[in-house]
Amino acid sequence: MSKAIPHQPLMFSLFHILFLLILITTDVGHCFKDNKVLILKKFDQREDSPTPRCLPQKSRREKSLAILEMKHHDSCLGPIKNWDNKLQERLISDNFRVRSLQSQIRNAASGRTEGLSEIQIPLTSGMKFQILNYIVALELGGREMTVIVDTASDLTWIQCQPCKSCYTQQDPLFNPSASPSYQSIPCNSSTCQNLQFATGNLGVCSLDPPTCNYDVSYGDGSYTRGELGREQLNLSSMAVNGFIFGCGRSNHGLFGGAAGVMALGRSDLSLVSQTASQFGGVFSYCLPSTEDDSASGSLILGNDSSIYKNSTPITFTKMILNPQLSTFYVLNLTSISIGGVALKAPGFVNGGTLIDSGTVITRLPPSVYATLRAEFLRQFSGYPPAPGFSILDTCFNLSGNAEVSIPTIRLHFEGEVEVNVDASGVFYFARSDSSQVCLALASLSSDDEIGILGNFQQKNLRVVYNTKDSVLGFAEEVCSYS
Structure with a gap:
């Protein structure tokens, strides 16, 4: 008489298949969360030395x-x-x-x-x-x-x-x-x-x-x-x-x-x-x-990219040539994504975005900023709110946290150029104890005004200005002089 075929291996295989499906589904869910870790203690304000340097x-x-x-x-x-x-x-x-x-x-x-x-x-x-x-x-x-x-x-x-x-x-x-x-x-x-x-x-x-x-x-x-x-x-x-x-x-x-x-x-x-x-x-x-x-x-003055220490390839976008604004550097910002979610707002089609080393906080048209703010709050939830600080209206109380996971802010420019904002450029620390930490972006007064990419969001990027070819390039780089 032949032996009965045991069913245990089949049940074991089915269990593993279901388990793998659960893992895959979980991973798919996580792939929509494009986040960076921000270590809060790095932003504690210190006493300056008494002698300027x-x-x-x-x-x-x-x-x-x-x-x-x-x-x-x-x-x-x-x-x-x-x-x-x-x-x-x-x-x-x-x-x-x-x-x-x-x-x-x-x-x-x-x-x-x-x-x-x-x-x-x-x-x-x-x-x-x-x-x-x-x-x-x-x-x-x-x-x-x-x-x-x-x-x-x-x-x-x-x-x-x-x-x-x-x-x-x-x-x-x-x-x-x-x-x-x-x-x-x-x-x-x-x-x-x-x-x-x-x-x-x-x-x-x-x-x-x-x-x-x-x-x-x-x-x-x-x-x-x-x-x-x-x-x-x-x-x-x-x-x-x-x-x-x-x-x-x-x-x-x-x-x-x-x-x-x-x-x-x-x-x-x-x-x-x-x-x-x-x-x-x-x-x-x-x-x-x-x-x-x-x-x-x-x-760096001059054109030799072999000197740079960028960790990602340099990608170039066109400068917008406007005879009335010919002394400024203006780019076509086509979109922004928060945590991998692309924003849609009418303000992206208005007049370009100026890149400026002297402005600190990036300014966006009201329609763009409102959409960005809503999506950021949707993804960065669970933290108590804090009062607004000057021009910054989206603030959190992060005290008691050693680190937080924040949605990646990615800027999209003409020519399929994507620029990731460094984690240090996402929040402005109004208080050194992290009890008032604000989203470091602000709204302009109207959609008719031109957006400005400030230096706070340009940290740890190699930004290349080529006025001869009228293009501007971006690459990630941990900044140092050496």
Whole structure:
């Protein structure tokens, strides 16, 4: 008599099949959650050292590139007595910069030039509250000095002797009379006549001597005034002869020890345009974390991607060419995804998005921001809410958590370019104990305003500006100077 076939192996197999199906289903559910882990203790505010650490900044030359160490501007400051006030003031001034920038864009789009001095990008107002965040060192006329990097500015300027009215800076003031290579620019020159394109104001002739005077006034009442000059500029020992800059004799604003501003805009007077023969109109930066004063990144002038330390391939999107906004860097932001969920909002089709190294918090059209906020709250749930903080209206109490899992924010640009926002760029820590942590994005006043990609969301990215080919590239990179 034959043996009965045992049923146990069949039951065992069916059990394993069901178990695998459950695992697969669970994994499918998780694949919709595109998250990053944020360690909260990294964002605790520390006591600053009593001595500012603005200088020296490092620089080096590799191949045909100039590489400048880039630091957050807080490394130039003294001790912070009240972190809560400082963080609030940063956002207040950042909001003022955005309003002034939107006013400038509206006037440029309408063809108006009058009153531009009243609505220029508030470089000095930003520094009043220490928010134009990143600095590098350069050498002008044989003197090393620290300057603030700004991609939305078109005239590089520094404070000069004799100074009628100057703010306090760490380096000695530049003395053009002591430099044999310095030359004043005459008022009848084409450079002086074209000054309005870069500053919004016509060059003014002084009588004795007949030199070209510039005047840049900002919306908060701060300003820089002086004469246009030419001087030898050295960037990582690479000489730029006859560099045109503003020699500021009267400057109002608190710049936290920096000597002036390095202009990386697109006008003929910007550093990018003036060094095009050396660097091909290409520069890139990697903005370091703002949580660690010792952190540094790099500003690289020139086009050789083998120098970069990116961990993902560089992908390029087109710059939007708008003759009325020709000095700005504008991109076509086509969508944003939160945790893998693509957002749909009418604001994505309006006028492009400006990328700016001087604006801190990214601004989005109201329709886009409302959609983003709703999806973020849907995915980041279970944490008690906290009061809004200045321009930030979506805040949480994360105290008591060592780390949290946050939805990945991914920016989508024309040409299928995807940019992941670093985990450190998702939340703004209003309080060091994590009791008030806010989504670091804000809404514009209307969908007619142009969006702005701020530096808070550009951290730990290699951002490549190629003005010759009118493209801008992104890649992930852990920022460091070395």
